[in-house]
Amino acid sequence: MRILVVEDEAKVASFIRRALEEESYAVDVCADGVQGLELAGADSYDLIVLDLMLPGLPGLDVLKGLRTQKIKTPVLILTARSQVDQKVKGLDAGADDYLTKPFAIEELLARVRVLLRRGSGEAAGVLQVDDLVLNPATREVTRAGQRIELTAKEYALLEYMMRNAGRVLTRPMIAEHVWNLDFDTFTNVIDVYVNYLRNKIDRGRERKLIQTVRGSGYTLKSESE
Numbered sequence: 001m002r003i004l005v006v007e008d009e010a011k012v013a014s015f016i017r018r019a020l021e022e023e024s025y026a027v028d029v030c031a032d033g034v035q036g037l038e039l040a041g042a043d044s045y046d047l048i049v050l051d052l053m054l055p056g057l058p059g060l061d062v063l064k065g066l067r068t069q070k071i072k073t074p075v076l077i078l079t080a081r082s083q084v085d086q087k088v089k090g091l092d093a094g095a096d097d098y099l100t101k102p103f104a105i106e107e108l109l110a111r112v113r114v115l116l117r118r119g120s121g122e123a124a125g126v127l128q129v130d131d132l133v134l135n136p137a138t139r140e141v142t143r144a145g146q147r148i149e150l151t152a153k154e155y156a157l158l159e160y161m162m163r164n165a166g167r168v169l170t171r172p173m174i175a176e177h178v179w180n181l182d183f184d185t186f187t188n189v190i191d192v193y194v195n196y197l198r199n200k201i202d203r204g205r206e207r208k209l210i211q212t213v214r215g216s217g218y219t220l221k222s223e224s225e
Contacts, residue, residue: 001025001116001156001159001160001177002026002027002046002047003020003025003045003048003049003112004027004029004040004045004049005017005027005029005030006029006030006036006048006049006050006051006054007031007049007054008051008053008054009051010031012051013029015105017029019105019108020109023112023139024139024155024156024159025112026179031054032054032057033055033056033058033059036048036050036059037057037062037065040066041066041071044176044177045073046073046074046177047074047075047112048066048075048076049075049108049112050062050075050095052077052079052086053080059077060086060089063075063077063093063094063095074115074118075094075095075096075097076096076098076111076112077095077097078098078100079099079100079101080100096115096118113136127159127163129162129209130209130222131143131144131145132162132201132209134158134159139155141155141158144205148201150197150200154196156178157178157193158201160174160177160178161197161210161219161220166221168213168218168219169217169219170217171190171217194210198210207223209222209223
């Protein structure tokens, strides 16, 4: 899943980015409100982490701008402990949740998971397609009860495919949600990682879940669907 972090404090932004990337999210970071509004409007993000005290354009105005443009991406706002009125204004302007600085990274990650589930319409709990099960909370993946070990990027790709099970995912869509802005779309990296997943998920099994849609991309679904 792809997340935009709009935060002007370099240490805080780096802290958040590192924590999110360790959880296999694709992360873009910017340090001012003007660029944040431009990025959020031009690219498809699954979640935005937005500080309220920003140069260029205050976070509250960024949020209002997004909602005016009918951009419904979930927004988690970051506020200082003393900014109670800003929390209220942010929620009234369309924020989905808020987190007060300083915060524990475990709480940030938990709130991120909740908002991503809410944004995708997923119920709380595990993702399952056929006998393939992924638990976002523990990052455990099993098929027919057998645990499957994945790298961080393989996990990110599988989670995106499972959250969009049955849907044809083009290579640009996958690049947009699993990799970040620096990704070179002219490489065959996506095809390579899909093959990595196939070897771990489908190899030696009667029912193949990862399928190629010729000329379009890939889909993950039960063969019975």
